[in-house]
Amino acid sequence: MNEYQDIVVEPAASGVQVIRLNRPQSKNALRNATLREVVAALAAATDDASVRAVVITGGDEIFAAGADLHEMAALDAIAAARDVRPQYWRAIAGFSKPLIAAVNGFALGAGCEMLMHADIVVAGESARIGQPEINLGIIPGAGGTQRLVRTVGKPLAMKMVLGGEMISAERALAAGLVSDVVPDGEVMATAMAQAQRIAQKSPLAVALAKEAVLRSFEMHLEAGLQFERKSFSLLAASEDRKEGIAAFMEKRQANFTGK
Incomplete structure (x- = not known):
C-alpha cells in the first residue's frame, strides 16, 4: 500500500526504485508536501541496500508543470524567505545514489529544476522544457538561474529565463540538458534500462x-x-x-x- 499522497513509490526491482509524481489534477505541481514526500522516499532508498538507483517520473503528458501556484500565492516576502522548500531541494541534490529522470510532456519551472537535480535525464520526443516564471513576475527559485546556465550556457539560459520560452527535447539534448531523447512510449523503458545497468555496478x-x-x-x-x-x-x-x-x-x- 502506498504511504504517500502526492507520489507513488513502486516496489524496487532489479536494484531500481521508481518514484512517480502523482498529482494529475494539479499537473504534478510540486507543492511543499510533494517535495517532502520525494525527500522521504529518497531517504528510504538511501537506507535500503537493495536499492542502487532511483528513477523519478511523472505522467504520460506532464512530468511536472511547476510549483503549486496556490501555495505560492499565499506567501508574503517574510514567509517566502522562511519557506522550507530550499531544505527539500538541498536534500534532493544531496541524494548519494544515481537519480534518473524519465520525462514525458511538460517539465516547467520547478519541474525543469527537478530534472536538473537528476544525474541522467531521458526525455520523450514531445517533451517541452522551460523556466517560465518570468511570465508570472517572478524568477526561478530552486536553482533554475544557476544550474541552467552551468548546463546550457549563458545565451540559451537567458533566452529561457528572461523570455520564459520552452525548448524542445531535441534542443535540450543538443544543449546538454537531457542525455537521451526517445519516442514517447519508450521513455520509461529506456530510463529503467539505464538505471538497471548502473545498478549492476559497484x-x-x-x-x-x-x-x-x-x-x-x-x-x-x-x-x-x-x-x-x-x-x-x-x-x-x-x-x-x-x-x-x-x-x-x-x-x-x-x-x-x-x-
Whole structure:
C-alpha cells in the first residue's frame, strides 16, 4: 500500500526504485508536501541496500508543470524567505545514489529544476522544457538561474529565463540538458534500462563517481583532481574492486556487493 499522497513509490526491482509524481489534477505541481514526500522516499532508498538507483517520473503528458501556484500565492516576502522548500531541494541534490529522470510532456519551472537535480535525464520526443516564471513576475527559485546556465550556457539560459520560452527535447539534448531523447512510449523503458545497468555496478564506485562529477561544478580543477585521486585510491581497499578485476580477467559477470 502506498504511504504517500502526492507520489507513488513502486516496489524496487532489479536494484531500481521508481518514484512517480502523482498529482494529475494539479499537473504534478510540486507543492511543499510533494517535495517532502520525494525527500522521504529518497531517504528510504538511501537506507535500503537493495536499492542502487532511483528513477523519478511523472505522467504520460506532464512530468511536472511547476510549483503549486496556490501555495505560492499565499506567501508574503517574510514567509517566502522562511519557506522550507530550499531544505527539500538541498536534500534532493544531496541524494548519494544515481537519480534518473524519465520525462514525458511538460517539465516547467520547478519541474525543469527537478530534472536538473537528476544525474541522467531521458526525455520523450514531445517533451517541452522551460523556466517560465518570468511570465508570472517572478524568477526561478530552486536553482533554475544557476544550474541552467552551468548546463546550457549563458545565451540559451537567458533566452529561457528572461523570455520564459520552452525548448524542445531535441534542443535540450543538443544543449546538454537531457542525455537521451526517445519516442514517447519508450521513455520509461529506456530510463529503467539505464538505471538497471548502473545498478549492476559497484555501489561504492558509483557513489564516489557521482560525488566526484558533481564536485567538478564547485571546485577548481586541481582540487577536483585531488578528490578524484583520493576516491580512486580509497576504492583500492574494496572487495568490489577485487571482484571487478577478477571478473574481467575470468571473462564473467561481476557480482558487486558494495563492500
